[in-house]
Amino acid sequence: MAKIATAESYKVIRRGGITSDRWLGTFMLAPAILYIVLLVAGPLLFAIYLSVSNATTGEYTLEYVGLANFVRALQSSIFRTALANTFIFTIVSQIIVIIFGNMLALALQERFRGRSIVRFLILLPWATPVSLAAIGWKWMYDSLYSVVNWMLKAVHILGPTDFPQWLGFPSLAIPAVISVHVWRTFPFSAVVILAGLTSIPQETLDAASVDGAGFFHRLFYILLPMLLPIITVAVLFGTVFTFTDMGAVYILTAGGPFNSTHVLSSWAFQVGIVAGDLAQGAAVAVFMLPVLLVAAITMLRIASRETGV
Amino acid sequence: MPVALRSRSSRKIIGRIALYLAVAWFTFYAAFPFVWMLITAFKRNSDLYNVKNNPFLFNQPPTLEHMRLLFEGTPFLRWLWNTGFVGLMVVIITLVAAVPAGYSLARLARAWGRRLGIAIFLTYLVPPTLLFIPLSRVVAELRLQDNLWALVLVYPTFTIPFCTWLMMGFFKSIPGELEEAAMVDGCTRLAALRHIVLPISVAGILTVTIFAFALSMQEFTYALTFISPSSQKTVSIGVPTDLIRGDVFYWGSLMGGALVSAVPAAILYSLFLDRFIAGLTAGALK
Structure with missing residues (x-):
């Protein structure tokens, strides 16, 4: 009897609850949605609008000028270098990051003494603010007192009279920037891949072992295919973080030497904020959008494939 | 053999x-x-x-000369204070927006909950380096240039999407029967939320707090764009820009400042990293 009453009253609550739940749900979502609409979606559209306008920092003009800013951007050789650099830095660093991330994840999966300390030390680069990390690297690549050069000499990779100016020549500054991006993102990718590794049932690997599959066979035919979605996620985030980052380049080289290491973000800052040409800066930054869109769509497809939404 | x-x-x-x-x-x-x-x-x-x-x-x-210069010859303590202040305010705004939104997406929004959740999460991919130019105009309109409140206003744009997503995942992991049982006993949903769900969500709320703080401490682009006087800087721009005078780099103090501010943050961050990863990879791992 009591049971029936409970079920009845439960139904009543559910029925009355749906309309009030809907109202409450909307109400609870409102602050987050408002924030995002006003300060992310709005400014994003505004950025696109600025890129086809003639806005500057000082004046309040906002006239439509068509694609003039994009044409002007493309005419600048610094911009074209920045565009190429953004892709080079991202692609090269992410290829190295995938390799390092997989190696490190496989290593961290094993048991060995001091593993938790190693894990903490390896995570330091990811957790450190980018600007503070970059200033550390700038000192390591110093023109006179580079500790990197000292170590390379100590192990005889460099001769006693060699003294590469890491941040002084374009051909060295580019690998220097990439080394910082790799350093910053490989810990993240390793931890993400490790999370994927631990979710693979050990029986699958044991079964393959029993059937005589060696380490590399298991790696290429079982582990990597099973890890593909998670590796994709790691690469996507790494790509977005590297592609859009400004701190590393700004602190390390400030775009130099001879504007050879600018990326889209640092050039947009230089043009839009330092020089005050908001419209031109926005146009430079908007060149990042296609890649971000591809990343977002890929992420969406992974999320929906896995959960069937 | x-x-x-x-x-x-x-x-x-x-x-x-x-x-x-x-x-x-x-x-x-x-x-x-x-x-x-x-x-x-x-x-x-x-x-x-x-x-x-x-x-x-x-x-x-x-x-200890470099450390003395850092603490006595520069506004380093002030930068730490500014960083803490901005971080705290951002945490408060983030919690107020993200905790209810996460709950709403997990429980109340039925069919469209997950789609909306993913949409909110995707806004985390819109980078500061794309938004700093339009936002500089917004900040100028609001007369918040060179003011820490500009950062307080802007930082939640990246903490709210991510933390809403984390909280949504967290609330989903709590069985819904808990609240339903309380509601059968005559509780309203809000009361059930307050007395039953929130107390067992402390771990999730703590995680979100740490991340909102860590993300706002790491931020560089907005701080560089909106803040120029030394006294208003945060550590992430103060240390690498103020300890360079002309061509002279105060390397000892620079490294000291970087170390003092980065390591505690890194320790805190790495303690909660597993949850962060779980949030980012939800969907790809099943």
């Missing part, structure tokens, strides 16, 4: 050696910059700036 056994054990030894080499290399690569910061921060200039010296040895006794 003994031959097979031997080759198996020798293969195991090779594997072990490869493992230790890999671990040693990655640890060195990751941690070396911090070791070098630590050495630099306590070395005398005459020792530091001598190319003949072994950079890893203290050829002269260590010194």
Whole structure:
């Protein structure tokens, strides 16, 4: 009897609850949605609008000028270098990051003494603010007192009279920037891949072992295919973080030497904020959008494939 | 049979050696910059700036000179305070927006909950380097230039999407029957939320707090764009921009400042990293 009453009253609550739940749900979502609409979606559209306008920092003009800013951007050789650099830095660093991330994840999966300390030390680069990390690297690549050069000499990779100016020549500054991006993102990718590794049932690997599959066979035919979605996620985030980052380049080289290491973000800052040409800066930054869109769509497809939404 | 056994054990030894080499290399690569910061921060200039010296040895006794310059000759403490203030305000705004939104997406929004959740999460991918130009106009309109409140206003744009997503996942992991049972007993949903759901969500709320704080501490682009006076800077722009006077880099103090502000943050962050990863990979791992 009591049971029936409970079920009845439960139904009543559910029925009355749906309309009030809907109202409450909307109400609870409102602050987050408002924030995002006003300060992310709005400014994003505004950025696109600025890129086809003639806005500057000082004046309040906002006239439509068509694609003039994009044409002007493309005419600048610094911009074209920045565009190429953004892709080079991202692609090269992410290829190295995938390799390092997989190696490190496989290593961290094993048991060995001091593993938790190693894990903490390896995570330091990811957790450190980018600007503070970059200033550390700038000192390591110093023109006179580079500790990197000292170590390379100590192990005889460099001769006693060699003294590469890491941040002084374009051909060295580019690998220097990439080394910082790799350093910053490989810990993240390793931890993400490790999370994927631990979710693979050990029986699958044991079964393959029993059937005589060696380490590399298991790696290429079982582990990597099973890890593909998670590796994709790691690469996507790494790509977005590297592609859009400004701190590393700004602190390390400030775009130099001879504007050879600018990326889209640092050039947009230089043009839009330092020089005050908001419209031109926005146009430079908007060149990042296609890649971000591809990343977002890929992420969406992974999320929906896995959960069937 | 003994031959097979031997080759198996020798293969195991090779594997072990490869493992230790890999671990040693990655640890060195990751941690070396911090070791070098630590050495630099306590070395005398005459020792530091001598190319003949072994950079890893203290050829002269260590010194606190760089740290003194950092704490007494620069507004470093002020930057730490500013960073803490902005972080705290951002945490409050983030919690107010993200906790209810996460709950709403997990429980109340039915069919469209997950889609909306993903949409909110995707806004996390819109980078500061795309938004800083339009937002500089917004900040100027609001007369918030060179004001910490500009950062308080803007930082939730990246903490709210991510933290809403984390909280949504967290609330989903709590069985809905808990609240329903309370509601059958006559509780309203809000009361059930307050008395039943929130107390068992402390871990999730703590995680979100740490991340909102860590993300706002790491931010560089907005701070560089909106803040120029020394006294209003946060550590992430104060240390790398204020300790360089003309062509002179105060390397000892620079490294000291970087180390002092980065390491505590890194420790806190890495304690909660697993949850962060779980949030980012939800969907790809099932």
